[in-house]
Amino acid sequence: MELYKEVGKLxxxxxxxxxxxxxxxxxxxxxxxxxxxxIERGERKVTLHKLNDIIKSLGITFKEFFNNFD
Structure with missing residues (x-):
């Protein structure tokens, strides 16, 4: 599993x-x-800071985001 690709897919x-x-x-x-x-295609590695900005923009929490992470 490539971590960044999985994050991007999510x-x-x-x-x-x-x-x-x-x-x-x-x-x-x-x-x-x-x-x-x-990021979505896994071509760029997203930092935690930018991931936080994206997650907030989606109107969800880190916990909700990672609850669906395999």
Whole structure:
């Protein structure tokens, strides 16, 4: 298992479940939309600080996010 790819897939799942585009998530989390796409594909390693920004922008907690992590 590649940890960053799994984190990216989980971000994409939550984003899609909430009906949010990559562009909208990028704006909400103050990140570039290309960066969100690369994180979701596991091409970029997200820091805990930026992951926290993304998770908050999705309206969930760290606990909720990682409860669904395999």
């Amino acid at each position: 971000i994409a799942k939550y984003r899609k479940d909430k009906g949010i585009s990559q562009e909208k998530l990028a704006a909400l989390s103050d990140l570039h939309e290309d960066y969100i796409g690369k």
